[in-house]
Amino acid sequence: MGVRFLRLAIVWLLLLATAWVAEPYLAGLWFSASVPRTVTPRGDLAASEQATIALFKNVSPSVVHVFARATPSASLFSDEQESVVQSGSGVIWDTAGHVITNNHVINGTAQIGVRLTSGEFVTARVVGAAPNYDLAVLQLERPTSAWRPIAIGRSADLQVGQSTFAIGNPYGLDQTLTSGIVSALGRRLPSGAAHEPTGMIQTDAPINPGNSGGPLLDSAGRLIGVNSAIISGSGASAGIGFAIPVDIVNHVATELIRNGHVPExxxxxxxxxxxxxxxxxxxxxxxxxxxxxxxxxxxxxxxxxxxxxxxxxxxxxxxxxxxxxxxxxxxxxxxxxxxxxxxxxxxxxxxxxxxxxxxxxxxxxxx
Missing domain, CATH: 2.30.42.10 (PDZ domain)
Structure with a gap:
């Protein structure tokens, strides 16, 4: 009786061990999705998601990619990427084809070009620059696409905690949207210039190299600032970005378009x-x-x-x-x-x- 029980126990143990070893293979054979999975209905997007999507669709045509080269060449947009020494973002300011960007994006360069959201490349010239405000105005030349000037908001009545959105070309990646909040107001941005920008908007919306000159937006899709700088030990976004308030941008852009410089x-x-x-x-x-x-x-x-x-x-x-x-x-x-x-x-x-x-x-x- 004892020997028979022992044999049965051994047989059961062998069967269990076999099943344990074979289980993954059998599961893969019986339960694998050998045909496309059925899509689970999602339902409507959240209201906040719909608002963000609409904001990007409305504003992105007003954001451009700015390229600048220190020495002129036959074509700014050739495949010789190493010769494009500076790259950033810009916003279409008016129906005359003026573009606002940072002065440091185009400073010290001899040839400037812009890629529109349509994919069209156009050359541009500097209308005027205000280094102490880190702003410059470009004039787009002979485009075929229609302009879409960005909607202008106010920065005087901003409050810490408001939602912010940034659109730009970080690391050359076109039309990138990031979001955050107004982290602080009235910041001073050390620049070493005789006039260091004050009243800056601080935001935690991720801003990286290439976002410079691009728009900082409120939740209504209006321009509230022009992204200018970040504080980071690595050079990448660390959640501390700065934008020039739109009230300053509005004044400086008007002076540059009218006179070519800003009296200071x-x-x-x-x-x-x-x-x-x-x-x-x-x-x-x-x-x-x-x-x-x-x-x-x-x-x-x-x-x-x-x-x-x-x-x-x-x-x-x-x-x-x-x-x-x-x-x-x-x-x-x-x-x-x-x-x-x-x-x-x-x-x-x-x-x-x-x-x-x-x-x-x-x-x-x-x-």
Missing amino acids: PGIGIVAAKQGEATRLGLDGVIIVRTLPDSPAAKAGIEGADADGVVRDVITEVNGKPIHSIEELTSIFENAGIGNQITLTVERDGQRRKVTVAIADVSQLSQG
Whole structure:
């Protein structure tokens, strides 16, 4: 009896082991989808998805791909991709074929071309550039496609938390849509220029190289900013992107189209970041350097020396305390080009008053 039971047990164990080994093969044989699977009905798209799809369809024809080459060649759009030194995005501004992009996209180049959403390539020329705002206006030449100017919104009434959408050409990938929110407002973008852009829109909508010059949109598909820069250790999107507010873009674009440049009231100084003044325990605007032949230079105002030692700090304007370059820039704009202001300048603990005339510093050399 015991031997028979043992034999039966061994047989069952062998059968179970065989079934365990064969199970994947049998399942593959019996349950494999040998014909196309039946599609499961999805139902309607969510309202938010439908809105985003409509936004992209409406706005994408207004977004272009900008190419620029340092040296002219027979064709900007040849297969010699290594000769295309700069690439970015742009927005169609009006029915005359003006395109807004970043100045750094086309700066230092001799040949510019644009690819429209239709796939058509057209050449373009620079109408005007405003390096201190990182904006430029291009004129498209002899296209066959109709223009689709982008809808313009406002940036003055934006609120942190609003939805944002960016369309551009990151890494050369045409017509890429990303989304996020307004992360912060009123940011200052360090650029090293005499006029560092202020009031910038910060967004976490992914912005990468190639998005520069493309639109930042609100949920209504209106332009609220022109994407300009990112903060990233790797050069890729880290969720901190900056856009030039559309209210500034509107003003600058109008001046560039009308006059070819943007008059910029100032005295020709480059100021340190506010955090540097705080670190040094100084209250005022630290002068890093002055531009050659500027009102500040002619008035004897000096920047930091070669060792980085601070020389001059502007502490008052017309007898009123000043704490930041943003306040000082606002005073320049309110006073206007050609008018004079009185600065209180501190050097080595000594204060002196200096009268300077506000000039158009957009034409001054940055050297």
